[in-house]
Every structure is written in structure tokens, then in C-alpha cells.
Amino acid sequence: MKTPRRLLLGLLCAGLTVLLMSCGGGGGASSGNLGLGSGTAIGGEGPGGAGTGTGTGGDGNGSGNTASNGNTDGSGVGSGGTGVTADAAGIGAADGLGSIILNGLRYNTDTATFTIEDATELQIGMSARVAGKVDPDFTRGIATQVVSGAELRGAVSRIDVKAGSFVVMGINVTIDAATVWADASGLASVADGSLVQVWGLPGAPGTLRATRVQTAPTLTAPLVTGAIQNLNVMNQTFTLGQLTVSYGGAGFAGIDAASLANGVIVRARGTAAPVGNAFTATQVQGWYAIPRSNGIALQLAGDITDFVSRGAFKVLGMPVDATNAQITGGPVGSLGNGVKVEVDGFMSGGVLVVKKLRIRHVPGTGGPASFTLIGAIGGYVSPANFRVQGQPVDASGPGTTFENGTAANLANGQRVTVVGDRVVDGVLIAQRVTFNP
Numbered sequence: 001m002k003t004p005r006r007l008l009l010g011l012l013c014a015g016l017t018v019l020l021m022s023c024g025g026g027g028g029a030s031s032g033n034l035g036l037g038s039g040t041a042i043g044g045e046g047p048g049g050a051g052t053g054t055g056t057g058g059d060g061n062g063s064g065n066t067a068s069n070g071n072t073d074g075s076g077v078g079s080g081g082t083g084v085t086a087d088a089a090g091i092g093a094a095d096g097l098g099s100i101i102l103n104g105l106r107y108n109t110d111t112a113t114f115t116i117e118d119a120t121e122l123q124i125g126m127s128a129r130v131a132g133k134v135d136p137d138f139t140r141g142i143a144t145q146v147v148s149g150a151e152l153r154g155a156v157s158r159i160d161v162k163a164g165s166f167v168v169m170g171i172n173v174t175i176d177a178a179t180v181w182a183d184a185s186g187l188a189s190v191a192d193g194s195l196v197q198v199w200g201l202p203g204a205p206g207t208l209r210a211t212r213v214q215t216a217p218t219l220t221a222p223l224v225t226g227a228i229q230n231l232n233v234m235n236q237t238f239t240l241g242q243l244t245v246s247y248g249g250a251g252f253a254g255i256d257a258a259s260l261a262n263g264v265i266v267r268a269r270g271t272a273a274p275v276g277n278a279f280t281a282t283q284v285q286g287w288y289a290i291p292r293s294n295g296i297a298l299q300l301a302g303d304i305t306d307f308v309s310r311g312a313f314k315v316l317g318m319p320v321d322a323t324n325a326q327i328t329g330g331p332v333g334s335l336g337n338g339v340k341v342e343v344d345g346f347m348s349g350g351v352l353v354v355k356k357l358r359i360r361h362v363p364g365t366g367g368p369a370s371f372t373l374i375g376a377i378g379g380y381v382s383p384a385n386f387r388v389q390g391q392p393v394d395a396s397g398p399g400t401t402f403e404n405g406t407a408a409n410l411a412n413g414q415r416v417t418v419v420g421d422r423v424v425d426g427v428l429i430a431q432r433v434t435f436n437p
Contacts, residue, residue, distance in 0.1 A: 088134040088141060091288045091316060092301030092342065093178075093201065093211035094126050097389035098374030098417075100146060102130050103301045103342040104358065106374075107143035117149035118197065118219060124371050124391060124423060125180025125212030127151060127199040129288035134297050138344040138356060147288065151208055151225035152198040153217060154273065161188050169224040170243030170277060173198060175210050176340065176361040178369035180423040182214040190215055197223075201340075202265050202287070202316065203303035205229050206241030209340060224279065225267045225287060227317065231260055240266075243274060247281045255286030263317060290318055291347070298352050301342045301360070310335060315343055315352075322354040329359035329368065338363050371428055373418040374436075380412045388418055395430035405435035 092103040099109040100122065107130050116122055128148040134141035154169040164175045164187060175187060184190060190213075197217035200208040205227045226240035236248035238260065245268050247257070255266065265287035270280055290298070300315045307313040310332065311323040320343060322335075335341075340361035345354035361367035373388040380386040384396035395407065395418065402409075410416075415436040420428040 087295070088130075088132055088297035088299070089289075089291050090130040090134075090141075090299035091290065092127070092299065093199070094122060094124055094128055094148075095370065096372030096374065097122070097124060097391060098372070100128070100130065100143060101372050102128060103299045103344070105134065105138055105141055105299060105344070107132060107134075107141040107146075109143045109146060112143040112146050115145075115147045118153070118217075118223070119148070119150070121390065122146065122148055123180075123182070123212070124373075124428065125178075125182075125199060127201060127211055127288075130299075134299075136297075138297070138299065148199075149267065149285075150197050150223060151200045151202070151267070152196075153219065153221065153223040154195065156190055156192060156194050156196050159187065159190060159192055166190065167242075168196060168198060169222060169274065169279070170206070170241040171208050171224060171226055172206055172241065173200065173208050173210050175213070176369075177366055177422070178360065179210045180212040180371075182212060182423075182426050184213065184215045185424055195220060200225075201302040202226055203338070204305050205263075207303070209303050222270045222273050222279070223267060226265065228260060228262050228264050228266060231262050233260075238262075240268065242277055243279050244277055245279050245281050247284050250281040251283045253283060253285045254289070255284065257284075259286075260284075265317060290316065292350055294347055294349065296347045297345075298347060299342070299344050300352065302340065304335065304337055304339045304341060307335065307337045313337075315341060319351045320345075320354060321351050322357050325354040325357040327357045327359070330362055334359060334362045334365075340367065369421050371420050371423060373416075373428065375415065377410060377412055377414045377416060380410060383407045383410055386410060388416060392427045393418055393420075393430055394427050395433050397429065400430050401432050403432065403434040405433075407433075409435055 090102045090105065095101045095104060100107050114122065119126065122128065126148050128146060130143045131145040132141055132143040152168045152171060152173065156166050156168055158167040160166065166173050166187065190196065194215060195217060197214040197219065198208065198210050199212040200210040202208055202225060208225065224240050224243060228238045228240070231238045237244055237246050239245065267285040267287060268279065268281040269283040269285070271282055272280065300318060302316045305314045311321045313320050322343065339359060342358040342360060343352065343354045344356040345352045359367065373391055373393065375389045378387045382396070384394045386393055395410065417434040417436060418428065418430050419432045420430045422429050
């Protein structure tokens with residue numbers, strides 16, 4: 001009888017073990033799902049935040065309720081999930097729509113809140129900040145908050161088509177192959193003195209890498225963004241590029257007067273154009289906040305500054321260590337000041353330790369550009385004229401390739417993924433159209 005009793009006891013123990021694991025005791029991740037955590041909560045502009053903390057992660061990986069951590073940097077995303085989730089923030093330009101693709105990473109936005117200034121909706125090339133969660137390899141994410149606003153609005157001067165640069169509100173603006181032209185064919189079609197609105201990424205003080213340019217904005221109130229220099233607390237002034245900004249009568253949002261310091265990036269808004277190089281701000285806004293807590297996953301795009309070595313430089317003012325990063329898009333030796341990069345990594349001791357780095361533009365040699373739209377076709381007129389996610393598309397070029405169908409299959413309601421390398425006069429020139437189930 002001893003043998004059957006032992007057998008029964010063994011079977012009973014095995015059954016209990018399976019039962020405990022199925023209840024979550026083992027924390028096992030289900031296959032085929034990133035399980036990017038529960039409904040996350042994001043801190044708002046003021047202390048306390050406004051997250052809801054509802055929902056659960058996919059297939060048993062999500063945690064219970066989460067709550068805002070009260071940080072004003074918007075990083076209060078809770079713990080959510082086990083092992084495969086990371087609280088995250090991304091700052092860059094929208095590479096695509098259908099949720100949102102930022103710096104090459106697609107974030108699901110089904111439950112995200114959007115705060116868009118200076119435009120009616122988010123569009124390709126607009127600078128933005130996304131908060132939410134990503135998987136550890138930066139391949140997919142879930143956004144809980146998307147914020148976007150323009151960086152510059154004012155009259156153009158000192159246009160240099162050959163160098164690919166111009167000046168707005170005292171800020172030197174540079175363009176590259178990834179600059180989106182909302183209503184122009186390029187810099188050569190921009191008239192000196194015309195009003196433009198620019199979205200972009202601040203580089204060295206007084207410079208901006210344009211990611212989207214609109215030559216006929218509906219808004220006209222002047223706007224300038226940059227890193228503060230020459231702060232004079234007594235006179236309540238600072239400089240942004242060549243512009244001296246007076247902030248004595250300004251309101252503040254996302255930052256307060258006591259937090260102003262040299263090197264801090266701000267947006268200064270006004271109601272009247274500068275007189276000479278003097279500008280009176282009616283509002284000073286903190287630019288996209290970059291969380292610095294250990295373990296936060298960060299995606300940043302921008303020009304390298306303060307370059308010392310692969311292990312010591314800055315992007316958007318953030319210290320970066322790319323010593324052990326996977327580097328693509330160009331040779332490691334091309335890294336240096338003014339090189340446009342995208343970096344993915346995790347914060348540690350105030351430094352972004354990079355896991356992946358993509359070189360996007362090297363001065364004098366150029367760089368790749370790619371935009372993606374995912375969604376249903378609307379407003380179909382012809383292969384040269386239809387929309388996806390509200391974005392006009394031209395897929396009639398001889399170099400356009402089609403997957404899982406042909407141009408004859410283009411029609412309203414057909415779900416597609418469109419990839420193109422440039423936006424001209426507001427139209428995405430398609431290189432590839434894939435028909436989706």
C-alpha cells in the first residue's frame with residue numbers, strides 16, 4: 001500500500017502546484033502578448049496627477065490598480081505588469097500615425113489622453129511627448145498621455161537654401177530629409193519675411209532641428225522655444241538665441257519663475273512680434289519634461305551636443321552613455337556634435353544608459369527618413385489622391401510597391417500600412433503600400 005499512497009501524494013502536490021501557478025503565484029507570462037501592464041496613471045501639470053489606474057494587463061501579466069506618483073514630470077505610470085513592462089517617456093517627432101509612432105516605436109493610443117496646442121490634431125512631423133509603458137526591447141508601447149505643441153512661430157529671415165537653414169524669432173533653424181513640409185515644396189519655396197510655424201527639436205543653445213514646417217499657419221501669435229541663456233533674475237530677462245525675452249509680466253505653465261535657470265528649455269509665447277531683438281513674453285511654458293528617476297525608460301530624439309565620447313554626450317540636455325549601445329544608421333565614428341540621433345535606454349544615476357542608438361542625420365552627408373500610416377483609406381479619389389489617418393497620400397509613383405494587393409485594390413475602408421520617405425506640400429509620397437486584413 002505504500003507505493004499507491006506515495007503516488008497519490010505526489011499527484012496531489014503536483015495538482016496544488018499547478019493551481020497556485022494558475023492563480024498568479026508563479027508570475028508566469030503568457031506567450032504571444034507583451035502584457036504592457038494595467039491602465040496606467042500619469043501625473044498632470046500640477047502635483048497629484050490625474051490618472052485613473054483602471055484595467056488589467058494582457059493575459060495575466062497586468063497588475064491591479066495603479067495610481068499617479070504625484071510627479072509633475074508626468075512619469076507617474078505605476079508599476080503595472082511584471083518583468084516585461086517599463087514606465088516610459090518618449091520625446092521626438094511623430095514618424096507616423098495609427099496609433100502614434102514616435103522615434104520608430106509604435107505606441108497604442110486607445111486609452112491615451114491628447115493635449116495638442118497650435119494645431120487641431122497631431123500630424124506627421126510634429127514634436128511630441130508620449131508617456132506610458134514600453135517593453136524592455138523598445139519594440140512596442142502603450143501611451144497614456146500624448147502632448148504636442150509648436151516650437152516657433154514668427155517671420156522668416158536669413159534663408160540659406162544651400163545650407164538648409166533659416167532664422168525665426170532669433171533661433172537658427174536647420175532642416176534635413178525628414179523635415180515635413182505641411183504646405184510647401186521645400187525651403188526654396190519659402191519667402192523671406194513670411195510667417196511660419198515650426199515644430200522641432202532644440203539642439204545647442206539658439207538652434208532648432210525642424211521636424212515640420214507650416215508656411216501659412218492659422219495662428220499668428222509669436223512663439224519661441226530654446227535653452228535659456230544669460231538669465232537675469234533682477235531684470236527678469238533671459239535670452240533664447242539672439243532674442244532677449246522679458247518675462248516680468250508673464251504667466252507660467254509647467255514651470256515657475258523660481259525654476260528658471262540657464263540651460264533649461266522653455267517656450268515663450270507673446271502677443272506682439274519682437275522689436276529688434278527684444279520680445280515680451282505673456283506666458284512662459286516648461287518644455288516637454290524629461291523624467292530622471294532610476295529605471296525609467298526613455299526615448300529621445302535630437303541633435304548631439306557636448307560630445308566628448310561615445311560614453312559622454314547630451315541629447316535634449318540629457319547626459320547620455322552609449323558605450324554599450326547597439327548603433328545603426330551609420331558608423332560609430334560619425335557620432336559628434338550636430339548629429340541627429342534617436343536613443344532608447346534606461347535612466348541610471350541621472351544618465352540615460354542607451355540600449356539602442358539610431359543615427360538619423362550627419363551634417364554634410366544626410367540620413368534616412370521614413371514615415372508610416374496605419375489605418376483605413378478615406379477620401380479616395382485615385383491612387384494619387386487618398387487619405388489615411390487624415391494624411392493625404394500619393395501612391396501613384398512608378399517606384400511605389402504594393403504588398404498583398406495592387407493599386408486596383410485601393411478603396412475607401414480598405415485597411416493599409418503606407419510607408420513613405422518624404423512629405424511635400426502636405427502629401428506623403430508612398431514607397432510601399434501593404435494591404436492589411
